[in-house]
Amino acid sequence: MNTLIALLAAAGSFGTVLMFGTLGEILTEKSGSLNLGVEGIMYMGGAFGLAGAYAYEAAVGVGASNGIVAILFAILASFAVGAIAGLLFSFITVTLRANQNVTGLALTIFGTGVAKFAGEYMRHLVGGFVTLSNPLKEAFSFVPFPQFMRNIPFVGPILFSQPFFFYLAIILAVAMHLFFQKTKTGLYLRAVGESPVTADAAGINMTKYRYVATIIGGGISAVGGMVYVMTTGGCTWNESSLGGIGWLAVALVIFCMWRPLNAIWGAILFGALKIMYLRVLLPFFPTELYKMLPYVVTLIVLVVTSMRNSRDKQPPAALGLNYFREDR
């Protein structure tokens, strides 16, 4: 029982990272853009988020730094770099009409490279480890609930003891759900991802929707990378720590069938599967097999949904397809 509680509590913090990555990609994919550059985007988000907070602290001095401002700097820096990557992706695929898969993969390689370069460069500048002061580290792991709630047996450690990014991600997921289901703009965005021809004929500026969704989506995914570095990663740059997280987020998008609310529990489940090898040790069961679990689950979900053939639970119909009006 204690193992389970510990597992779920830990799954929440890793799940937060996935939730941001996945929510960003859901927004992007709902517009019909299949941005496979999430891995690179999250990598860059991690490096630049740390750089943002570090630069702030270095500028004002260690003693005078304010936790909230540092967090804002980290969020802004990571969101900005993700948004630029999304802009680049949109320009190449929507305006220049290049193949989305190839562009996304290239963006992953490019983003990973940029992040590693930036990380090494920071280390070189500082001449050692790039890390924040302890008060700031604590600020990034701040838990927004009072101690007595965290002490509630079972529920407390899982639900009320997560860093505040966890709750931010949940609020974002709910907001995104409402945006898709209840607002006009959300409806039009889905129309662009389902059938650009229809959207175009209805007078929706399909180019604008794809650009904006991909840019904001890229930004949100990048925040996920930053959250990883600033919480699980201990506010320190480690060039291999983010590897594979972006791909896990892409798999999670499929797993939760492009629905933001599913991303909440899906991310926690994936988080649990991902860290299970640390907490639940079975003899003769190599850790590599544990790490495969999220992907195995995604495959099973794909098979099951395609067997059930529900018309509502499908990827956006125009996902990955470029559109050009006179090209028909």
Place this chain on the structure above:
Amino acid sequence: MQDNSAIELRGITKRFGKVVANDGISLNIRKGEILSLLGENGSGKTTLMNMLSGIYQPDEGEIYADGKRVTIRSPKDAYSLGIGMIHQHYHLVDVFTAAQNIILGLEDEKMDISKTNEEVKKICDKYGFDINPEMKVYDMSVSQKQTVEIVKVLYRGADILILDEPTAVLTPQETDKLFAVLRNMKADGKAIVIITHKLAEVMAISDNVAVLRKGKYIGTVKTSETNPQKLTDMMVGHAVTLNIDRPKYDNPQPRIEIKGLTCVDAEGITRLDDVSFTANGGEILGVAAIAGSGQKELLECMTGLYPIKSGSIEYITPDSGERKELVGLAPMKIRQLGVGMAFVPEDRLGMGLVGSMGMTNNMMLRSWKNGKSIFFNKKDPEALANRIWNDLEVVTPSTDFPVRRMSGGNIQKVLVGREIASEPNVLLTAYAVRGLDINTSYAIYNLLTEQKMKGVAVIYVGEELDVLLELCDRILVLCGGKVSGIVDARNTTKEEVGFMMTSLGGKEEK
């Protein structure tokens, strides 16, 4: 002109590359009237209307709305002028409800579905539609989807409705219902344009008929002052002599006998309805029909690619006279019997050839089953490719040059040449000369005639009546999936075939 003009087109010209789709067309669309835009395939009807709905820009000419000159740059501009087009392929999002589709793209609209539902209901009551706004599009029948499209346009306050072949996918009952709605809208003062090639419907619904032929405007007549025969004459024009060499084969023998062939597509629409005919060896049987009348399905049925509901296709082996049933055989088996097919689809490379491969490798696509070794035999395809290269004068730097980068005519030569090389007993071709220049077309005609003189049964699905009349021995005319008649190509007229294409019933050849 009268002052109830809604839209006026003056001298509209639209070119796609070298092809002139619309050539100086002037047209007047009036309020409270139904105008039929009549013309054969490729006569430029849809292109012209797409310029009104903002999908294409005219290269020359002016558009006037309510007497003022306008530029329509996008579908949005068209809506703001009150122009709404219902395309042949519906523009609907499948996973949305009817109401969600209807409010798509509206800017001043609040996301208030219950209010939308009410408004939709109002429009439905006014004109006599019947839809459930909460229904998802993927659960709808074709006719219901069309209704959503029309309501969508009306909801945006359109006063000018353009319907592109609205009855193509409807049952007769649904067509009647649609026409009743259109008459209600006409009474309400809306201007309506119907793009069609069905004469019966033109006569039934419209007030005026504008006829286009090969991108040119022929004229507008009042429906009450014309008849189907006169309209057909305007539509097909006078016969042009092409001087295609047409020798007669001495002793044509039946090769394929089709009886009562019926097939239904995935949406439940009957594509072929009780089709019966015989194709003879040593004869070119032309198939004349308006696009989507079942000619494609007919060829696919014969090659085992399309599911057949009922009927029989019998293949009569030359010499022995043995009969074999083709229905139910796999395409590979049918090929082995000697039924070859050179189908030129709209995108030439989509079916039949691999664009990035050269001629040699494309030849191999037909012979990949030959030989036992795991390594392929490149010699024979190489020789064949060389033969086609020389005999058909294919313009290409080498037999390894990717066919995608050849011109359309040369690609078609490769396709037809490969089919002929397999020495078929039955050769099916569809649109073999589509998009080809005159000389290349003649080269293809000669190839087909050569095959015919070898005793091959050639079936030629064509688009141009002039060619069918001079190339073929007999012409099978299809209309809406039914056989409208079979005529002797040497003793018929363009008008007769044109008339049979647009309305059922012509004389049976005996």
